[in-house]
Amino acid sequence: MTSTRPSGAPARARDLRRWRRYLADEREEGFVYRDLASRRSGSEREILLGLADAETRHEQHWRELLGLDLRSEPRVSWRTRALAGLARRFGSVFVLALMQRSESRSPYEADADATDSMAADERIHAEVVRGLAERGRSRISGTFRAAVFGANDGLVSNLALVLGVGATGVAPSAVLFTGIAGLLAGALSMGAGEFVSVRSQRELLAGSRPSAEARQAVASLDVEENELELVYRARGMTAEDAANRAKAVLLGYGELGGEESDVDEHEAIGSSLGAAVSSFIFFASGAIIPVLPYIFGMTGLSAVLVASALVGIALLLTGTVVGLLSGTSLFIRALRQLLIGWGAAAATYLLGLLFGTSLS
Structure with a gap:
């Protein structure tokens, strides 16, 4: 479904106010995404700029509906500029969390003047921002x-x-x-308890990693008859998956430790001293x-x-x-x-x- 305003058709004052509000919201969301992107690099920067470009497309829709009734460009509010300032000072996790809530509460699905693709965009944007925010949540x-x-x-x-x-x-x-x-x-009790808890958790995880001796032994294993399959079966893989994984490792296509997580373990758990002091x-x-x-x-x-x-x-x-x-x-x-x-x-x-x- 698309929504366009016929040329010369009058618009009610209530509709004009709603369209102007939507235009202002899209401009502000785009401003926040571009501001966050200016302090990021690599894939995060590209993702944020992609979100900003999508907001620009949405802006254009409301501009076309407003036509000559637009009169002047909506200014970026002090609240949005404050959000950008918070991101610069304290990091982006709080701002991304707010943007996630904003994207997930989009009114476009129930608005006849918004297109189906715009409503779908907003739903997807919420998931994209959720993924970006998850990285920050994991770090802290x-x-x-x-x-x-x-x-x-x-x-x-x-x-x-x-x-x-x-x-x-x-x-x-x-x-x-x-x-x-x-x-x-x-x-004192909380500090001591957190220190012991986090230190113990890190030690337990360290005990689950493959040892250096096991990594060195991989090169000497028999390709046809080896115990590497048993390692992966012990980790819960099926016999077929374990065999395929072991063969890939022996042929040099994989690592004994398996897939690495995108989230650094130290960041996700935190340091024992930092947790104790906090x-x-x-x-x-x-x-x-x-x-x-x-x-x-x-x-x-x-x-x-x-x-x-x-x-x-x-x-x-x-x-x-x-x-x-x-x-x-x-x-x-x-x-x-x-x-x-x-x-x-x-x-x-x-x-x-x-x-x-x-x-x-």
Whole structure:
């Protein structure tokens, strides 16, 4: 299906506004793709420029519909320029995640003035951007996982600790020192745990790689009768596939280690030290928030409410960041973080009240 405006046919003001908005959106998406491409090379640059060219084709469609009603070119908004600035300063993963959401929510399928090919383009663009964003997500996944989990654990665990202890009726100074002790103990525990976890994971993966001795032995194997097939069968291949793979390796067409992943293993897992430092810092930064009201001298119910509100805002922010990077609903991710955090804190607070009542 194609959509063209007959020459001289009047257009309703509502249609003109919609067409101008679509034209502005296409211009802004093309601007972002070209800006990202200017800092990339190789295949990524070509892919981004290809996306920008497609947006230019879409622009032309809306220009033709607007005709003389276009009057002036839409300017690139401050929001789009800010996105480009964020990409230059912090990398492209956040921007690509936003572009993935934008492409996946295209209104063209339900718009009679957009062509079928344009609607199909937008669906494919979402998958292309998803693939580009996946590379960035893989590079930061290890440290990012430690950072998000650290901040979230600090927020929830220390809020629960502070509210639970405070509900027993102890002095405000005891609540303050309990919160600080929980911050230090939790941050050290998280940092140590992440260091051991990531280091162990890397060691386990290293133990799964072919050894240097096995690579050297390949050249001396008998082409007709060899045990190389058993290596691939042990990795889950069928007898036929294992035989073909072994023959290719022996004839020099393949490597013993198999196919290499496009994602660097070190980047995907993260460094043990980086994960440990991220966990420590982000746990501490999250755990300090529920203690702030007590640091500034607040007590009683007012301190509980302020601490809960501050932690709630922080949980919404961490949920939004996770939703943004994963390309899923920001609202659902943020609400889930908030409800889980507040739920855990409320349960501990109620237990503290019961414990305090039983002691009195």
